Amino acid sequence: MSDEKIFEDVACTVCACVCDDLRVTVRDGRISDYQPFCSRIGNWFEQQNSRRSVPATRSGTEISLDTAIDETASILRQAKSPLFYGLSQSSTEGQRAAVALADRLGATIDTTASEGHAPSILALQQVGESTCSLGEIRNRADLVIYWGSDPIQWQPRHLERYSMRQGMLTPGGRSDRTLVVVDTKRTATSNLADIVLNIEPHQDFEALWTLRGLLQGIDPTDRASTGLPLDQLKDLARRMRSCRCGIIFFGYGLVLQPMGNHNVEALLQLVTDLNQETRFYARRMRVGGDVSGADSVLCWQTGYPFSVNFARGYPRYNPNEYSAADMLERGEPDAVVLVGSTRLESFPSAALKHLERIPTILIEHPYGVVPFQPELRITTAVYGIHRHGTAYRMDEVPIPLRPLLASTDPSDGDVLSRIHAAL
Ligand code: SF4
Structure with missing residues (x-):
């Protein structure tokens, strides 16, 4: 007998509308139907159903999550100018953990807003x-x-x-x-x-x-x-x-x-x-699913919405100087952590080349596509599919996210907190 469950008022994080009126049917652990129709959402749910992922990889080869976390901590411990970038496909929990880790390391943190609004x-x-x-x-x-x-x-x-x-x-x-x-x-x-x-x-x-x-x-x-x-x-x-x-x-x-x-x-x-x-x-009109949340969390944690540097022990804000693409183009970061990132394709080629030269750690669900091979890749669960969370709609209204499917993958917030502890 098939196991069917219907979830009402489900929130979608594919775009910044964060529509929270979906009716989603989960049958035998797969999303089998959703209403009402949206042209951008079907592929996203299909990816969740076909999810086959390993916990972590090093240069494409499978490694354990514990090993990936230890190696990430080791890279970050040695880095003199680490950079955190992304946060628009994350949730408040992950964004807060990223800011805390960047603060601890004296790093720079930037969101996809620096490539958009x-x-x-x-x-x-x-x-x-x-x-x-x-x-x-x-x-x-x-x-x-x-x-x-x-x-x-x-x-x-x-x-x-x-x-x-x-x-x-x-x-x-x-x-x-x-x-x-x-x-x-x-x-x-x-x-x-x-x-x-x-x-x-x-x-x-x-x-x-x-x-x-x-x-x-x-x-x-x-x-x-x-x-x-x-x-x-x-x-x-x-x-x-x-x-x-x-x-x-x-x-x-x-x-x-x-x-x-x-x-x-x-x-x-x-x-x-x-x-x-x-x-x-x-x-x-914001585009990324939780880019408004990334702005909001950075604002309440640091006072600034994006392009924030902690090198002096307190937050400094200077777009261009601390924007991820500009820093990478100038060859300044010596390690990069990408969390819930999008819009890398809009980076200048010199920035993408620098990404290939330095250790990069991608903390992401399995479908995130990046235009280079990251040194370490850690697979995370998706907020609103596998985990509770909060996403901010484009008008800065916070919308609660609930899990629909079971997953043993950690959230990006879990991963970042473990890296923080390992330091
Ligand atoms: S893709 Fe955007 S518009 Fe479509 S359901 Fe999801 S949040 Fe709403």
């Missing part, structure tokens, strides 16, 4: 931000703007759960909202929008600054570059001013540009201006 974080540190929960958007927003982000591709259920759903003040759901997409190209999300604005590449700052001027009653001069036709900007400014509650969800299309922090500063200041007239918010 770092310019946004620098911008909000300069000018502040008007934030809200995603629930507030669902209940109030009648104007939703996606600027440089394509949720249908990267956060597939974002619209269904927040931007189109019925809420307290939006009982008609989609019909009670105007959906605007601003992007340089047509995207999957723009097919669903009421208004699509095709902005010229790298002209976001000009468009945002023009919108600020229009809201103050200032028209741009004839030869000013505005990124979008002026009549479209005037229509958008009118809609922004007259909505009951508006939100701009902005993504990498706005952020990952030269001087992307200035684009975000302009957007955040526009939203501040709009709050003189109506209720308006800006939110980052």
